Amino acid sequence: MTLLKNQLSLALLKPDLCANPAIIHKLFELFRKDQFEIVKERKILWSKSQAEQFYFEHRNRFFYERLCGYMASGPFVALIISKPNAIKDWRDLIGPTHPCRARINASNTLRSLYGLTDTRNSFHGSDSEETAKREIKFFFPDFKF
Secondary structure, three states: OOOOOOEEEEEEEOHHHHOOHHHHHHHHHHHHHOOOEEEEEEEEOOOHHHHHHHOHHHOOOOOHHHHHHHHOOOOEEEEEEEEOOHHHHHHHHHOOOOHHHHHHHOOOOHHHHHOOOOOOOOEEEOOOHHHHHHHHHHHOOOOOO
């Protein structure tokens, strides 16, 4: 029997979700059910400049201003999650970036259920181990890997 090493990922529960405590409670139950370990949790309220810093790589994209404004519109939750395939499993669970596409092609995903628009898609998940490390350090600078 081989044991898989746990992988870390950053998960964000965006402002529209955090406005509804019942949904957050339901999501934490889902984390337990799907065997995600929550390593660290932090509630955050950003200024627009903090959002611009995190999303800097998108600064020349058409959605940049709208995304930064949205992420500064209210509190959200940053989580470090862990399990053997955390990155893929979390991204599979949240589904496609665009909630409309999720409703058509991945109707059992979280973005299908809770996402509102392409910008207000309710969730974020790291897309690679390298990205996860960078994003985790951004939100949890004292975290030791």
